[in-house]
Amino acid sequence: MINSxxxxxxxxxxxxxxxxxxxxxxxxxxxxxxxxxxCALEQxxxxxxxxxxxxxxxxxxxxxxxxxxxxxxxxxxxxPLYRPAVACLRSLExxxxxxxxxxxxxxxxxxxxxxxxxxxxxxxxxx
Numbered sequence: 001m002i003n004s005x006x007x008x009x010x011x012x013x014x015x016x017x018x019x020x021x022x023x024x025x026x027x028x029x030x031x032x033x034x035x036x037x038x039c040a041l042e043q044x045x046x047x048x049x050x051x052x053x054x055x056x057x058x059x060x061x062x063x064x065x066x067x068x069x070x071x072x073x074x075x076x077x078x079x080p081l082y083r084p085a086v087a088c089l090r091s092l093e094x095x096x097x098x099x100x101x102x103x104x105x106x107x108x109x110x111x112x113x114x115x116x117x118x119x120x121x122x123x124x125x126x127x
Contacts (some may be wrong), residue, residue, distance in 0.1 A: 026069070028089035033065040039097035081121065084114040091093065 016114075044057050077081065091108035106107045118125055 032093040088114040
């Protein structure tokens with residue numbers, strides 16, 4: 001599940017470095033991270049895992065959120081991709097856990113629009 005969400009996030013996060021400022025983009029990325037973490041914890045809880053394994057998973061999920069936050073850089077709200085990136089992240093946050101687990105369903109019209117605009121501006125979405 002985490003890998004499918006990461007694939008869905010790469011285009012939106014490609015716009016996004018470490019000097020994060022609390023703004024719509026940062027808030028949207030944190031909201032998405034919280035949703036992914038919640039879904040992952042629900043999936044872990046439904047698995048027949050030992051308590052030790054579950055305890056090991058929590059720091060990994062926390063690290064995932066830290067990694068996401070470090071990929072966000074200050075992007076001025078006036079940047080043409082700022083609002084589309086925020087919309088993409090927020091749309092991904094609104095997906096159900098089932099949708100996040102399925103890479104074919106982890107796309108949204110907002111992210112497709114962001115990807116289109118980014119390509120038009122020559123942004124490399126592969127990184």
